[in-house]
Amino acid sequence: MCASTRSPCTPGRLRRACASLTPIREGTRSRRCSRSVARGSDVEALRLEWAAGAPRLRATEAMARQGLVTTVSSRAGTAVVVGWAGSVRDRVAGAHGLLDDFGRPGAAPRLPAGDYAAVLVCRDRVLLMRDEQARIPLFFRESGGQVSAVSTSARRLGDFEELERRYFCRYLTGNMAQPHSELTPFAGVHRVLGGEVVELSITGRMRGRALGRVGHADHPWDSTADGLRLSGAAKELRLALEHAVGRRMGTMTACHVSGGTDSTSVALLAARPTAAGQDSPRDLVLLAGRFGTGELAGEQPYLDEAMKEIHRHAPGARPVMVDVGDVADFDDFQDHAGDADEPHAHAFRAPFWSRLHAAAAELGCDILLTGCGADAMVDANPFHLHRLARTGQLRQLTKQARAWAAGSERGVRDVVCDYVMRPALPLTAERITALVRRGTVLGGLGSFTRPRWLRPGFARAHGYREAGIAESRFVFGRRPEQSLFEAANYLAAPDPLSWRRARQDGFFLSHPFLDHEVIATMRSLPPEATFRPGRPKAVLREAMADLLPSRIRGRAVKVPFDELYARGLRRHGDELIDLCRSARHPLVAEMFDVETLCRAVREAQLGVGDAYSWDRMNSSLALVVWLERLDRRGCAGGAGMPVIAGS
Template identity: 70%
Template structure:
């Protein structure tokens, strides 16, 4: 990582800081690392963590601090025995022993694809995750002194007064510009798909870079996957228009269009799923992203920006209906539910069930759905209930029910309208596959829409400012009205990325079934009823089930491939204690 510039190390009289990622601004990572070292230099001080995508180790004369940014963009793990920490790494696999796995982790993982980043457990016994926004204090000999969740240096208070010159769109535009500006490096790549989200990020990047081009501000790469046939070929005109609009602002921007017609989900699945640091439920989509990221790496990009997170963050918060119901404003809730139903072609009952009833009783709602859809393996299978291929004995022995309860509380919480943002953030980060490839690729993957300032801005806005029937992401459209091409600004739907999944599952279904049946790792047979899991794969091939049940199958298949990819013999673990050098 040091060779590819992913690590910044600074020393001062107070101590030494090793920062993976960046704090404050990507362009001046040295200044950010020095500021972080200085902020925590005084013992007992608890300053808020700066905005950034980072994991850091701060070594002072009398203590060592381990920390991660509040959005958990960069992974960080420690190996602990009793009250002593012997090693720290951005890789759980680098610290763990394949012969000593943690079954409770796998129960938590199998409750849903958000179950990893916000839980302390790792796949390996004795290896623990440092949580997003957490600061862990050690003595210089590695003895654990304490751990606490820090704050992030961004205002999250109540809504500010909105004046004629400070409309919701203006507020979001300002926050998004700051978020993009913080992430600009020497060579920046932007994912561009032709949608509102990625095009907005690319346009703001082009605008900011063009404003400083005379000083050599940086190079812009427009990174896109292009489909020439099938449903996704319909996105091609929007993609071309997005590229044209960006190049109008920054003529030097280089489009890198990768033909993706021959890419399908689950291509080389065993390789991709086994290569991740932890099991990764979205490993099936790695072939597409790997092709794009290989192109970015070949061009020497140091940061890649995406439009990830815009759907939950800048769209109207659907769990506002739950807040209205909690506060007894049932008539207002019913009226807004009708408006949502009309704009989304759903029934009012479906809207209320999804955004009012289910958040209040998530496990009960899933049990009722399972009872109502008997007859298939995938019928009615939601996010939290035990999938029928997970053996009841394993689930009971290792806390699956408690894991499901904990995950449902995280996803919805006492105030689902707030939990939505936390869930969106942890769904996007960290991506174990992208991070596993980061030392080779040499770039950071970053998401401006999930920046704390953007999230705080959207949290402050009143519901009536964000919801416009028939116009999703209304505030973003207003914010970008002067830059977005009309055809992209006015589109209200996008072709879903389901065709590569359908093709991949049909093409590789037999291989996936064989993977399960030939698995030799003892934990696979202990966890799964292989026959039932194979039936679930066959049902998914036939198009049965829904996105939630397919996620459960995908996650289980990724776990099987990951376990099969573990080495038969682990390297010897380092000693129980490794003293940390004191800075002189």
């Protein structure tokens, strides 16, 4: 489940249902735990500083004991890896591999697969790096080309009195802005980007920043019939998914199961011996949410079917049903949004995931696999229509646009507008829409248009227009059909919550559908291999045809999470408005017209607007809370374990 409210475009939507198994009630306990982790939730897993010109590297002892941080040394130097590189099962080997590959003078090897951030202190240089999917954060403080500190927490490096206002404009352009932007909320603190390698001298002098080489396989596809082409694509995807799941199998692996095609596929592959790379899979936990009433209770038959089939392959798997019938978006919003390291645009959806995290942590799981990312990664790519338009293949464009319209029960004009016209002129298209639908605060508010509650003077002074242009170029790019993969990666999962809870839970979320091998496979496929009108994710269904139950393999529509959002606004709308009006941080009044933002909350309560406009409002509310609690949090953290100390 993406944390966004957007139903058609949210990668990896996770739907919840109930089953006739004994539930674990997590209501009171998980809320109490979320509050405790919020007090000091900026997770500093490692810290690098310089003393007398020599590097001093520390790792958090508690996270090292949990296996979340791995430290290795060799003749080449010392490496601290947060997360895992190569394989969850052998984090030490992955860390040694990074050190051996990058520790050689002049070496520029390919970045391995994994979910990691790493600091390598070699004999002649220091390297900072993150995997391409950028799940684990890493920041450095720099002035005049000299880096003075490195940490996984931006807040630990920043000064609360020196906030970077350009960052807030960048953040407010859309919920993908944070992970692929170098800016952070604090002046002088910079983000190591996904797939980037930052090189420093041994004394901390900046030498260079470059995107690391990542292997993306190119598969030659022949011009055989569509059926054979689909079959070949399915085989490639199945192999890539098996590898992705196998890399992520831990000592005790939890899989989220919702009864949908995506999460059920991941759980089935985890249940098979071939995925675990051994005679039988290791301890497997099947984690699901129980909704006893409402629309989401309609997912129960599919969840029952998924559980039954997974148990057929892994009889020893443990089903864990978490009672989430009382959960609503915006529960404990001040904790989830206010105490994160950075403003958390998807904090409104955190209560649901917190329940599941608490159950998995109680059982001692060391990783939690989800189906996030499948909607964008393995479904047909609608922006192929844009390629046909810009290459002048108008007859083919018309034919395929009609097929898209028929398959999605939409008009041809809507399809062409969304996938051809809007990507070509995104800012202009949004301005026109905003003018046509003007009359309400949320009316016509898309992904890049300045929300009416953001003061125009602040937007002009701190580069909102430039931020909007940069964000639109990232989302669509010159080739939207390729940009879709990068953009979807940052929409796909509520990872800030996973990172924030890691020290308490002892695990991170991981997403096989966002594995670099899966993405590379899908990038290489021709449109004909993935698109079947009226049959979403055709290539995935074909790839998993021998495992998925027919009832799940044949379903095309799932119940969205709109009920949780509407319930949350009904329950907490007045509280959110009071929160905005009582805000005292000077930047809130400088940035926002508070009364206009409050009107937006009222409109959302009444159902005005759409998923895009609600996303913009949610992000703004999270920012208000984050600013309000910014100066209330202590800086005490976990005990540091010295790895390299300066002389």
